[in-house]
Amino acid sequence: MTVRVAFYIDSLKTGGAERVTLRMAQWCREAGHLPVVLTRRQARHDFYPLPEGVLREVEAPDPAWVAALGWLGFPWRVLTLRHWLRRNRIEIAIGMTTLPAIKLILAVWGLPLKCWISERNYPPAKPPSLPWRLLRWLTYRRADLHLVQTHQTGDWLRRHLGATPQLLLPNSVSWPLSSFAPHVDPVTVLDPCLRQDDSGTAGPPPALLLAVGTKAFQKGFDRLVRAFALIADDCPGLHLVIAGLTIKPYRGRDQVADLQSLLPPSSAAMGRVHFPGVVGNIGDWYSACEMFILPSRFEGFPNVLLEAMASGCACVACDCPTGPADLIRDGENGLLLPEAASDLELANAIITLHRDALLRRRLGQAAQHVREEFSDAQLAQRFVEALNG
Template sequence: MIANALAERGHEVTMLSFWDHGKPFFPVNEHVTVDYLMRSGLDGKLYRTYIYPILKLRSYVKKHRFDVLIDIDSVLAYWSVPALRGLPCKHIVWDHFNYRHIQTEPRRVKAYELTRDHADKLVLLTQQDCDMYVQAGFPPSKLHVINNPTPFEGVRRSPREGHIVLSVGRLTDQKGYDRLIAVWSRISDQVGDWKLVIVGSGELESSLKRQVMDANIDNILFVPATKDVEHWYDRASIYAMTSRFEGFPMVLLEAMAKGLPIIAYDCLTGPREMVHDGETGYLVPDGDANQFAQKLLKMLSNRSLQDQYSQAALHAVNRFYLRSIADQWESLIKDILE
């Protein structure tokens, strides 16, 4: 979305992937160049050496004379910082998780150090994350917060006629669907004809389905990942999220753009900057399954409350529209080039 928006504003934009995994999943503007740094075979063997991808990237940047390189994952600084050393190209590192996530592996820690010492800017998705970086001693002058834009802009709101609580995401430990099932098990015999629908695929699918069977729950439906996810937003009336951690959960923006009331755990990071507790839905202390269950039961049993939160969500999502976010990116790029 950001690449497309910048290209439409006249910037020359290249999306460069380390590996050739085929065409991008999402639509790319015809003015955006898509290219690949390495391919399988010899590249794959040489990639195992630290210096090879660095030299490949450095050569590519020099050849195309880029003004700015933006890493779309902070771990890429592990290669991009040494690749850009001594070149006139400016460097923005864009993190999509949060400070605690970068502590999960040595390569990310090293990338963090390289970013801190050499990159021009580190773009973060939330102020909450920015505060953690400052507390860790990262230079505040190098930090910049830009939210992600909603991919649903100007869409038809959900009629909210179906008695469905929806959750969308990969079936992985991060997304916490075991926690959502545990919450639902507390109230499943009190929800009447309401159903919980989980849309997504992943390595935990079999264990999550086994959890449902062991709990003897018959009102949870699993739906494989689909490109037509908007269909399920239109069928739902409430959106639930129980992730263990996030960067900036796009599903909340999508749900809000469709006018769905939200109930979410206040995990790191993102939910508290998107969901206004008691206004657009409920923000529940992370891991408090009992409170989550009671708040969810209260919401699904009160249509007027749903209507109130729905209207507020539609209003709150306006600040995440693409034009505003693209303005912030364009301003940042202009500032570092001056």
Template sequence: MKIACIIHSLDGGGAERVMAGLASRLCDRGHEVVLVTLDNGVKNRHELSSAVRRVPLDLMRVSRSQLDRFFNSRRRVAMIRDSLLDQKPDVVLSFCDRTNIDVLSGLRNHSLPIVISERSDPSQQNLGRWWEYRRKSVYRRADRVVALTRSAADHLRPICSCPIDVIASAVEQPPIESDRAAAESNRRILAVGRLEYEKGFDRLLDAFSTVSQQHSQWSLRIVGDGSLRKQLQSQADALGLDDRVTMPGWIKPIWGELADATLFALPSRYEGFPSALLEAMAMGVPSIAMDCESGPRAIVENESNALLIPNDRGELAQGLLRLIEDCQLRNRIAAGAKSVLERFSWDKMVDSYERVLSEAASSVDSGD
């Protein structure tokens, strides 16, 4: 098949990582893959196979008014349409909500089969009135929809008229091993993600403030960047944690950070399917995750591979204290965490996408 993939950029977190890996692996399986991105293609945090042809559209514009937004939207949709049609693919694979909406809008009068992949939890995510209206209007035009979890799929069914497949994200084998004895001596809690409201780092700082009153030798490291950096730094300073909290920005690759971490924390208010948690577990880092909507509960089976706690700020502090003070629990979780490597392998994920893309292309060819 010739597959045209499209996403906003490769300069970001989980969705971008999965798109880069999926496009590369589909190419390895003999498919012709083109990757269209809405950015200028300059900043990339994820490696892409040289066999995948990259088409950057340089469409990332800031709208300064309602009129700006209208014209930017029309221009963006037109350029996405023209670029995808120029590729003459057998099937289009689009990642992430706003890009999905623009792709479906642009190709509404064309017969290209379109598979869209929702990368977050639509029941929790509010795109704003304009984007939500457009999503409800155009998602029914998709030939197939992919959701990360069953709960996300259930939420999408009322606005979709095609089959919805549940395909979880994948995690790769870590390229390095973690010396757990050395990591234990670091007494470091690691968190990774975009510094945005939904990731819940504000409540992690509050929880760590409680923890540090009893365990002052522990530190917290938050790897990532985003619009709340200054706000989170100010919160850490106000809590008197400035000497024990570091926020170094994005670090690539993340494996060295994970290898050195004593614990990993996922404080999210909601998730799609948290790649950072998967990577921490693949490294064998004892992990704690808030039982927020969608992803974590699909990953954590029981306390043999991670600690899943109620989605509450106070519970996070108590969960961290429990892990810090119970060495046997940490060791048990570390031993069981690596089961994610089998459960969420790249081969399984690529098999599923390959099947969905092939079925979507065939259904349009046959007129179904």
């Protein structure tokens, strides 16, 4: 039986939740269902290409009088969403991330359709404002199904919000990794002069320490930059690349400028920390790097770590809530540091891997087993079985 499925999310900009939303929509389409992705923001904000056969719609803009009301216009927005669901005869609606999930639960109240929701970060690590916390407490227990990425997140939702039933659905990895615009060649990011030795002849290419993310604080990039500065003198051939940060301000902050300001002018790391921006060919960067690092303060289930491990990278991650410990077995397929690892602990892990090629190779080879454990086919089957149930 064909099911009309709506995925509701704020936008399709860069980010893990956005990418997973499209992957789930693709699973629906491949299973013979009719998926549509509804966003609050216009399509001009989209980064990821829409899978074939997946419809894309945008919520109607607020009338001027509703926009002028601010928060008080929220009931109107809920009613508008409810009207859209009825008009499109949606049978299962899935809210991705906290605010869209709350709004969706309110919109489907009393309608003959199922409502699923999915938190994409460990909830207590990034609490919403008080009004949203209250609404979350009132609404989450009314969802028909909670898609949770880890047992830890599921336990928290169950204890604090009565959020049941649940389906454990970690992120998947589709191998080989997809590639799309913008295509940024790792070689072009590094200035050609970096390949010259003191005599002016070509030297070996720099070794790359790679980190990827769109939110600098969450990903702990400040910790990483400080740690890299500690070892820059001892590892003159190592360069740090932080991919994913846009040139646009994030919540009023220039993330790149903030990170650059952490380097003293006299630091040996100056000129060796690179920000290529958003890249669509991320697989090329995993292939080019010597090691991958994820010093996050919190996660949901880190796509970039999963992809790096699938690519055979030697990986270092902090044991933040949640996800890294579900992927890395310390010393076996990566290095897992304490959640509150100091800058020095990060630096020591980096320098250990940089100086031990055999260790990097062993960890990288073992890491590739995530291709099977978190395969797209396996997790798609789990999702579609719930959809058909």
